[in-house]
Amino acid sequence: MSSLPQLRIPATYMRGGTSKGVFFKLEDLPDSARVPGPARDALLVRVIGSPDPYGKHTDGMGGATSSTSKVVIISKATVPDHDVDYLYGQVPIDGDFIDWSGNCGNLSSAVGPFAISNGLVDPGRVPRDGTAMVRIWQANIGKTIVAHVPMANGEVQETGDFELDGVTFPAAEIALEFLDPADEGEDGGAMFPTGNLIDDLEVANVGTFKATLINAGVPMVFVEASALGRDGTELQAAINEDPALLATLEAIRAAGAVRMGLIRDVAEAARRPLTPKVAFVAPSKDYVSSSGKHVRATDIDLLARAISMGKLHHAMMGTASVAIATAAAVPGTLVNAAAGGGTRGVVRFGHPSGTLRVGADVKHVDGQWIATRAVMSRSARVLMEGAVRVPREQV
Numbered sequence: 001m002s003s004l005p006q007l008r009i010p011a012t013y014m015r016g017g018t019s020k021g022v023f024f025k026l027e028d029l030p031d032s033a034r035v036p037g038p039a040r041d042a043l044l045v046r047v048i049g050s051p052d053p054y055g056k057h058t059d060g061m062g063g064a065t066s067s068t069s070k071v072v073i074i075s076k077a078t079v080p081d082h083d084v085d086y087l088y089g090q091v092p093i094d095g096d097f098i099d100w101s102g103n104c105g106n107l108s109s110a111v112g113p114f115a116i117s118n119g120l121v122d123p124g125r126v127p128r129d130g131t132a133m134v135r136i137w138q139a140n141i142g143k144t145i146v147a148h149v150p151m152a153n154g155e156v157q158e159t160g161d162f163e164l165d166g167v168t169f170p171a172a173e174i175a176l177e178f179l180d181p182a183d184e185g186e187d188g189g190a191m192f193p194t195g196n197l198i199d200d201l202e203v204a205n206v207g208t209f210k211a212t213l214i215n216a217g218v219p220m221v222f223v224e225a226s227a228l229g230r231d232g233t234e235l236q237a238a239i240n241e242d243p244a245l246l247a248t249l250e251a252i253r254a255a256g257a258v259r260m261g262l263i264r265d266v267a268e269a270a271r272r273p274l275t276p277k278v279a280f281v282a283p284s285k286d287y288v289s290s291s292g293k294h295v296r297a298t299d300i301d302l303l304a305r306a307i308s309m310g311k312l313h314h315a316m317m318g319t320a321s322v323a324i325a326t327a328a329a330v331p332g333t334l335v336n337a338a339a340g341g342g343t344r345g346v347v348r349f350g351h352p353s354g355t356l357r358v359g360a361d362v363k364h365v366d367g368q369w370i371a372t373r374a375v376m377s378r379s380a381r382v383l384m385e386g387a388v389r390v391p392r393e394q395v
Helices: 038-048 108-117 236-240 243-259 266-271 318-328 334-338
Strands: 007-016 019-025 070-076 084-090 130-138 143-152 174-179 199-203 207-216 218-224 277-283 302-308 346-351 354-365 368-378 380-390
Touching: 007 108, 019 038, 019 108, 038 070, 038 380, 070 108, 084 108, 108 130, 108 143, 108 174, 108 380, 199 243, 207 243, 207 318, 207 334, 218 243, 218 318, 218 334, 236 243, 243 266, 243 277, 243 302, 277 318, 277 334, 302 318, 302 334, 318 334, 318 346, 318 354, 318 368
Parallel strands: 019 070, 084 130, 218 277, 302 346
Antiparallel strands: 007 019, 007 380, 070 084, 130 143, 143 174, 174 368, 199 207, 207 218, 277 302, 346 354, 354 368
């Protein structure tokens, strides 16, 4: 058996929003991993510690949840009027592949700070104090994100008093603008790919569900909580310990993916676990969050619960938050109905960890709905920096 020393690769472990991931500069990766392909995937899957039949990621940097099994590659921008390219990969806990089909809205908040701290942004664009505007090209979906990063004494400001439900400690606020969030890059298509605000989605061996299928932030399948026998106040245990319900939600997700034109057959859904997402919504109601916080129905517009990589997310994915805000802004969708109908540019929804406020600008042009911008606040922090070690046989 080989006894070669491990490969040492510079890396930064960062929290962004309610997620964590391993961040790399493209130039620091081995030559074989600087381009898309099996070599890159094998290396990064091993960094995370997948596939892990024990479901713990004991021998890797992953955290054995969908929120913590992520990798990010940052490089100088290849697109004019941008500062950096941002490529995101979701690593399944028990899979030997990476899903590159979407973005992570939470980790998007860490891209600007990482880029500034690693010298990838023109120093002339970074103030010593104040706010740096980092123009990010999201390479997975071909979209622009603008991060407003606070600066203090020439360094990224990470500490502060901004509180984000789902994150234990306060930090500095980072405002994110998702420009033209609809129409998901390679998959293309309109914001409502079927042309309908509500579809009757037939799910083999399960039934037919009313569903809103939308491309905004991330391809998303929304159904009503009541159609699943739920009220939208559920926490993780109530969903994740119900294998029959999880199977139903996965079947809905797969059927939605076919209906949206993302895959040809439901059998392909297993190789594309990242997108689309599936979520269920309900009118606002009092509940107690996972931290013990009492959320009052009068403080939120609706309830939303989303599935990420086969499990209920502990809070809400950033890209799913964009989809929620966008769908809520369009009268006639299931999300808008759950929020009470009408026209709304901002929505506050309840999720398992608490609440989140997100805004979206939409307009109706030539018979189609268009999303021009979505805005939310997150925070980010470096947890560790240095190098990851990887067995050389993985390279």
